[in-house]
Amino acid sequence: MPWLIKLIMFICVVPTALLMFFIAFPANPSKKKMIFGVRDNPKFHEGDAAAKLKLITSSCRKGALIITILVCVMSIVLLFLPTNGMTMLAWILLVYGLFLIAVPFGKGNVELKNLKKELGITKSGVTFTDLTNTNTIHSLKLPWLILPNAIALIAAAISFLIDLGVIKVDVACEQYALTMMGISFLFIAVILVPIAIMMDNTRNIVISKDSNINANYNRAKKKTWADLMVAMSWANALFLTGYSILLMFVNSEMVILAGVLVYTVIIMIIVAIGAVNQKAIEKRYARDTNLELLDDDDYWVFGMFYNNPNDTRLNVEKRFGYGGTINIAHPAGKVILAITFLLLLGTLILVAWLAATGQMNELNAGINIPGLDN
Amino acid sequence: MIIRIDEYSDVPIYMQIRNQIVMGISSGELKAGEQLPTVRALALEIGINTMTVSKTYQMLKNEGYIMTDRKNGARVRENIAQSGVISEDNKTELRRIVSEARLSGVPKAELKKLIDEFY
Numbered sequence: 001m002p003w004l005i006k007l008i009m010f011i012c013v014v015p016t017a018l019l020m021f022f023i024a025f026p027a028n029p030s031k032k033k034m035i036f037g038v039r040d041n042p043k044f045h046e047g048d049a050a051a052k053l054k055l056i057t058s059s060c061r062k063g064a065l066i067i068t069i070l071v072c073v074m075s076i077v078l079l080f081l082p083t084n085g086m087t088m089l090a091w092i093l094l095v096y097g098l099f100l101i102a103v104p105f106g107k108g109n110v111e112l113k114n115l116k117k118e119l120g121i122t123k124s125g126v127t128f129t130d131l132t133n134t135n136t137i138h139s140l141k142l143p144w145l146i147l148p149n150a151i152a153l154i155a156a157a158i159s160f161l162i163d164l165g166v167i168k169v170d171v172a173c174e175q176y177a178l179t180m181m182g183i184s185f186l187f188i189a190v191i192l193v194p195i196a197i198m199m200d201n202t203r204n205i206v207i208s209k210d211s212n213i214n215a216n217y218n219r220a221k222k223k224t225w226a227d228l229m230v231a232m233s234w235a236n237a238l239f240l241t242g243y244s245i246l247l248m249f250v251n252s253e254m255v256i257l258a259g260v261l262v263y264t265v266i267i268m269i270i271v272a273i274g275a276v277n278q279k280a281i282e283k284r285y286a287r288d289t290n291l292e293l294l295d296d297d298d299y300w301v302f303g304m305f306y307n308n309p310n311d312t313r314l315n316v317e318k319r320f321g322y323g324g325t326i327n328i329a330h331p332a333g334k335v336i337l338a339i340t341f342l343l344l345l346g347t348l349i350l351v352a353w354l355a356a357t358g359q360m361n362e363l364n365a366g367i368n369i370p371g372l373d374n
Numbered sequence: 375m376i377i378r379i380d381e382y383s384d385v386p387i388y389m390q391i392r393n394q395i396v397m398g399i400s401s402g403e404l405k406a407g408e409q410l411p412t413v414r415a416l417a418l419e420i421g422i423n424t425m426t427v428s429k430t431y432q433m434l435k436n437e438g439y440i441m442t443d444r445k446n447g448a449r450v451r452e453n454i455a456q457s458g459v460i461s462e463d464n465k466t467e468l469r470r471i472v473s474e475a476r477l478s479g480v481p482k483a484e485l486k487k488l489i490d491e492f493y
Contacts, residue, residue, distance in 0.1 A: 131375040135415035209376055311421040
């Protein structure tokens, strides 16, 4: 496996693990609105409950810290290990290992819900809706989303026509390499468009009795999501176009991998900027929040999966982290969940099968670059 | 205008929305001619069935508080018909409130003060 692939995997795995840890397990969870996906309550900070809360948060944080350190250490070890099919399998398993960081989060969520029951905290079941702002807060400018993705579509179509021989151009790379790359980038575009539209149509959160504050808060939040999706779409389209042109003249796996590395770094920077902006908005509007929000903790399985059959919405804002998630009780949510689960399971089975039958080594041999291996 | 929905209330959700829209019109939070959200948009925003919102709008329309048409959707009526009388249902409700206040030892003046405040 060329060192660049290992470096790409390292850049994807380690920052993700660290981000997951620091976002889900803050050093002082009592200062947050949510603790392990459970809405903070003043009763949590009184008498014995405060001691129990501290015990739950510290033990879960400790567990998550151990898993995060293990993931980071294993990433460093794999970076320097000799390349073979098993190393590739180990990288894939490490990516799946990232999900383990969420296990202490789920455990903390269950324990805090039990604490709520012990303290007799019943859900208030009150929800607020701002009639003035209903369906009027949107920040996504569709042409700015469609334009880059249309460019990506055209670039992918041209690549396909070149590979088919319809457009006569001498290309340096192997046949169908352009098409394969075009499909890969186009797949991202196909995912980005519906997510962007869904995020722009998420329910407005009512934080204040003042409709103007609610409007500004939701507009600002939706703007960061819209900007993120548009920036990612442009990065995707520009890389696809530039890459296609580059591959026509250069047939070097080194160039391909270096490009993927740059692309990965750019996407991570865009996401990081979006997350920082989102955090700034929350901080800015924290002092304007004067309404007690709906206690729907019981509908959040492990604080991560929203399962509310009484809610007709498909997409809702996540309880921790950045962005949205789906209501898995919604019919379309069930389909999305099943597809995601099958894709994850299928990938794992495929990689395990390739490693078991020794075909992973053949794949690695196909992308080896003399002098750059290991 | 902020609508507060209590999932565990004995009052049905369509009635909770209706009551708060009526209060909003009365207090001036919802102005004459003001556009209301579409049935679908409001249902999505609250996370309830469209039939529930549709029932609310139908009720408000029948009572003469809003008008609806296919082109403009639902709007607060410019001129709400003023009968000048309290309906029998509201009289019963008011009687219940006054009775409970009396039994709780709330002075009559306090009750009148509240009526002045809400009127």
